[in-house]
Structure formats: structure tokens, C-alpha cells
Amino acid sequence: MGESIFDRSINKRNTLIKNRNILQTTYIPDQLPHRENEINNIVEIITPSLNKDKPSNILITGKTGTGKTAVLNYIGKELLKADPKEENCSYIYVNCEIVDNPYGILYNISNQVIKDQNSKIPFTGWSLDRVYETIAFHLDREDKVFIIVLDEIDRILHKNGDDIFYFLTTINEILKKSKVSIIGITNNTKFTEFLTPKIKSRLGEEKVVFPPxxxxxxxxxxxxxxxxxxxxxxxxxxxxxxxxxxxxxxxxxxxxxxxxxxxxxxxxxxxxxxxxxxxxxxxxxxxxxxxxxxxxxKTLPSQSKIVLMSIIKNHEDKTKTVITGDVYAVYREICTILSCVVLKEKRVADLISELDMLGIIHARVKSFGRNGRTREIELNINKDIIEFVIKDELFEPMLNHKSSKQMTLM
Ligand SMILES: Nc1ncnc2c1ncn2[C@@H]1O[C@H](COP(=O)(O)OP(=O)(O)O)[C@@H](O)[C@H]1O
Ligand SMILES: [Mg+2]
CATH class of the missing domain: 1.10.8.60 (Helicase, Ruva Protein; domain 3)
Incomplete structure (x- = not known):
């Protein structure tokens, strides 16, 4: 075999890490130390499902990385061990970060409930009412408890309101044989403040908090x-x-x-x-x-990128104190070169505030000079990141722009 440019790289890899997969955050270990209390708590709440009794709904909160998803996956596996043929209960897990609209979530649930290929709900096109009815029909063809785990539920609420929670927490009123319990998981500890009181009390029949x-x-x-x-x-x-x-x-x-x-x-x-x-x-x-x-x-809207670029250009003169007015002047010039809409100064000031909140810049209210209040703006990103902004394809027209050398600040 001839030499390849990959040889050196291959030899360097896999020398230290025996099993890379285990270090990925998607890997779920068999043991979850320091979550024993939370696991026991949830197990106790959902144990009645093994006798076909409906467990309370549970609302699980805790910051990211506190093991919520891992624990609920683990519990799902253990439940299946206790009821391998799913005769008494089925555990349905949906990650609402990936599917974040009501149709997508119900579609996902229906796919796990409806086993018969010919009865499946289409990927799009049905009314939500029809989807609701069909799912309820199929749930009730069996006689057992369905535990539906909705991970990252705040995503749905944010975009779509709480209709779907209403449906899922009242579905038991139309079911004759089967029963549904909901386990909602959220990283957002303030989540319940956004729910209507009725849904709040239904969803949070039991609450489990995962501490950091x-x-x-x-x-x-x-x-x-x-x-x-x-x-x-x-x-x-x-x-x-x-x-x-x-x-x-x-x-x-x-x-x-x-x-x-x-x-x-x-x-x-x-x-x-x-x-x-x-x-x-x-x-x-x-x-x-x-x-x-x-x-x-990367995900900033173009106008914000232009504002950021204007701040960067202003800072090329290291001795200068950069204020809002300077940024706006350069902003207008850049917009002209890029043939973009020029926003009003007030709107640009808002975008500056947003960049400040994201931690990309520091904007400090400075003085009450001739023009009223102004802000002094500092960059809070290093050379590499500045380089990354400048190279954005949005700014390509600036590279070839003849008059850019004559611009006040460029
Ligand atoms: N108690 C634990 N023991 C072992 N690994 C854990 C534990 N808690 C969390 N992890 C791991 O940390 C990562 C983040 O956990 P995750 O369950 O996704 O957090 P959350 O859903 O609360 O944001 C995952 O890779 C998970 O396997
Ligand atoms: Mg999670």
C-alpha cells in the first residue's frame, strides 16, 4: 500500500481514547450516580402503571446537564424490563427540541402508538382535530397506561401556546379503556409561569426538581x-x-x-x-x-452583523473611544456598499443593546453631552472572532469596493 496523506493523522488518532463514544453527550451510561433520589421518586410515582393504574402527571425541572434526559431514558429502559411485552404500560418519549410544533409532536407520538403501517398518520396535511381523534382512537384500542414523556416542553409553549398540553392532559376524559400520563421535562425553571392555571395544575400534579x-x-x-x-x-x-x-x-x-x-x-x-x-x-x-x-x-441577522462590523471598523483605530454616533456613521456607509436597507438610529441603538446582552460588546452609558445621552462601546471578542466576522460572505462587496479607502473610517 502506498503512503497516504492520512497516515500521520490516523496514527495520531485513537491513541489516547479507547472508546470515543462513551465521552459523547448522547451516550447513556448504565448507572447514573447522584441521581438516586430523583430516580426513586419518579419510579414510585409511575409504579402504578404496572397495574394499569394511571400515575400522576409529573413536571420535571432542572438546569441543563443535570441528568434529566439521561434519567428518563434510563427509567424507560427499566420499565420495559418490568413489563417486557408492554402489556400494562407503554413508555413514549418525544424530544420537543427536535419536533417543536404540535403536529410534529402528535405525529411522533402516533408513530409510537400506531403499529399498523396502514393506519399511520401522514407526515403532514391532516387537521389537528383529526390527528387528536385518531390518536385517541388508537390509544383506546388497547387497555393500558401510556406514559408520554415530553422532553424540553418549553420549546412547544414558546412557539405554539399550550393547546397541546390541554389535549394531552384532558385526553383521559374521552378514553374509556386506556389512560395517559404525561411527564414534562424542562430546563426552564420559570416554565410554569407561562402556563394557564388549569394546565399548570394538571401538568404539575407531581413535581421533581433536579439540582445542579x-x-x-x-x-x-x-x-x-x-x-x-x-x-x-x-x-x-x-x-x-x-x-x-x-x-x-x-x-x-x-x-x-x-x-x-x-x-x-x-x-x-x-x-x-x-x-x-x-x-x-x-x-x-x-x-x-x-x-x-x-x-x-453565525446566527445573527444581517443587520446585527452590519452593526457589529461597524463597531469593529471603528475599533481599528485603537486610540479612539467609540460612541454610538460613530458606529451609526460607519453603519450607514457599510449599508450603502452592501445595498442594504439603512435603519434609523434608534433601531441601530436597539441592535447595539442586543449585542451587549449577548456579551459580544460592552455598551456603557457615558455622558450627557451636546447630543444628549451616548454610549461608549467596547468590543468583547478576541482577534480570531473579529477575523471570523470580517470574513462573513455578507461583507464580500466591501473587499472590492473602490471607494472604501476613501471612507471616513475604513
Ligand atoms: N448522574 C449522572 N451520571 C452519569 N452521567 C450523567 C449523569 N447526569 C448527567 N450525565 C450525563 O451528562 C450529560 C447531560 O445530561 P442530560 O441528561 O442530557 O442533562 P439534561 O437533560 O438535564 O440537560 C449526558 O451525557 C448524561 O449522560
Ligand atoms: Mg435534556
Missing amino acids: YNPEQLQDILRRRAEMAFEPGILDEGVIPHCAAISAQVSGDARKALDLLRVAADIAERNGDNVITDAHVISARNKIELDAVIEVI
Whole structure:
């Protein structure tokens, strides 16, 4: 076999990580340490389903990365072990982050309820009422409890209101044989404030809160994963405490901790290093932060990108204090080059505030000068990210623009 440009890269990979899959956040471990209370709690609430009795609906809240999805998946598997033929209860899981409209969610539920290919609901086209009726009909052809888990329910509410919750929590009134229990999961602790009181009390018959993990718990979770993922002796002593400390500081988020460990391992591997050290964790943290900011910038609307670009252009003169008026002047010039609509100054000021809230810039109210109140604007992103903004294809026309050299600030 001849040499390939991939050889070097292949040799570098898979030297440290024995099983990459285990470090992915989609991997669900067999054991979920430090969630025993939450698991027992939920198990107790839903146990009646094994006798075909309807359990209370449950509302589960907790910040991201506190193990909600993992626990509910685990419970689903265990329930199936207790009732392998699904004679008494069926467990239906829907992630509302992926399907976030009522039709999509009901379609997803119906697909898990209706086994007969010829009776399936079409992917689109039916009225919601018809979908509701069909699902109710098929649920009631059996005689058992359906536990429907709706993960990330706040997504639906945000976009579509609470009709679907109304349907799902009142469906028992039309069912004669089967029964439905709802388990709603949300990262948003304020979620219930947005529900109508009736639905709020129905959905939250029982409430289970998942607290953030503390640093020791995160270390424990990481250690168990690391044992499966790495050969012995690959991790420096300080790596796991460091990953745990960083994640605990912000949010007690196990996902973040696992991300840090995985990215640190990737960086070490790519460098051809033999052990994973603290330095790799620091690089991993920087890389993750950078990627997150870039993700935010990518999804900004064009007008916001132009405002950001105007701020960047103003800052090319390092000695200058940049105020709102300067930004607006450059903003107008850029809009002209790009043939974009020029927004009013007030609207641009709003976009500046939004960038400030996203943490991309700092805008401080400064003085009450001749023009009234103004804001002093600083950039809060590093060179690499500035480079990323400038290279956006939106700004391509600026590269060839002849008069750009004559512009006041360009
Ligand atoms: N107690 C735990 N033990 C092991 N891994 C956990 C534990 N809690 C969370 N994880 C892992 O952390 C990641 C995030 O958990 P997840 O259940 O998705 O959080 P949430 O749904 O609350 O945002 C997943 O990879 C999950 O497997
Ligand atoms: Mg989740």
C-alpha cells in the first residue's frame, strides 16, 4: 500500500481514547450516580402503571446537564424490563427540541402508538382535530397506561401556546379503556409561569426538581466515564478535578464537564501527546468558549452583523473611544456598499443593546453631552472572532469596493 496523506493523522488518532463514544453527550451510561433520589421518586410515582393504574402527571425541572434526559431514558429502559411485552404500560418519549410544533409532536407520538403501517398518520396535511381523534382512537384500542414523556416542553409553549398540553392532559376524559400520563421535562425553571392555571395544575400534579451537581459529584461522574473511555494512566491527576471545578462554577452541568474532558482528550491526541494534562483542559475551555461565541455570531441577522462590523471598523483605530454616533456613521456607509436597507438610529441603538446582552460588546452609558445621552462601546471578542466576522460572505462587496479607502473610517 502506498503512503497516504492520512497516515500521520490516523496514527495520531485513537491513541489516547479507547472508546470515543462513551465521552459523547448522547451516550447513556448504565448507572447514573447522584441521581438516586430523583430516580426513586419518579419510579414510585409511575409504579402504578404496572397495574394499569394511571400515575400522576409529573413536571420535571432542572438546569441543563443535570441528568434529566439521561434519567428518563434510563427509567424507560427499566420499565420495559418490568413489563417486557408492554402489556400494562407503554413508555413514549418525544424530544420537543427536535419536533417543536404540535403536529410534529402528535405525529411522533402516533408513530409510537400506531403499529399498523396502514393506519399511520401522514407526515403532514391532516387537521389537528383529526390527528387528536385518531390518536385517541388508537390509544383506546388497547387497555393500558401510556406514559408520554415530553422532553424540553418549553420549546412547544414558546412557539405554539399550550393547546397541546390541554389535549394531552384532558385526553383521559374521552378514553374509556386506556389512560395517559404525561411527564414534562424542562430546563426552564420559570416554565410554569407561562402556563394557564388549569394546565399548570394538571401538568404539575407531581413535581421533581433536579439540582445542579456539585464539584465532587461531577468528579465522580467523570471518573466513571473516564475509566471506560481511556486506557489507565492516560489522565493526569488534576484533569478531572479541573473539568469538574470549571463546570460546577458556572452551572453544575454534567454535559459541560464531559464536553471539556472530551475536547481536552481530542486536543491532546491531535498534538500527539501521550497524556492528557491540565494545559489541555485550559485549551479545551478556550476552544469551547470560542465555538459558542462563533455559533451566536453565525446566527445573527444581517443587520446585527452590519452593526457589529461597524463597531469593529471603528475599533481599528485603537486610540479612539467609540460612541454610538460613530458606529451609526460607519453603519450607514457599510449599508450603502452592501445595498442594504439603512435603519434609523434608534433601531441601530436597539441592535447595539442586543449585542451587549449577548456579551459580544460592552455598551456603557457615558455622558450627557451636546447630543444628549451616548454610549461608549467596547468590543468583547478576541482577534480570531473579529477575523471570523470580517470574513462573513455578507461583507464580500466591501473587499472590492473602490471607494472604501476613501471612507471616513475604513
Ligand atoms: N448522574 C449522572 N451520571 C452519569 N452521567 C450523567 C449523569 N447526569 C448527567 N450525565 C450525563 O451528562 C450529560 C447531560 O445530561 P442530560 O441528561 O442530557 O442533562 P439534561 O437533560 O438535564 O440537560 C449526558 O451525557 C448524561 O449522560
Ligand atoms: Mg435534556
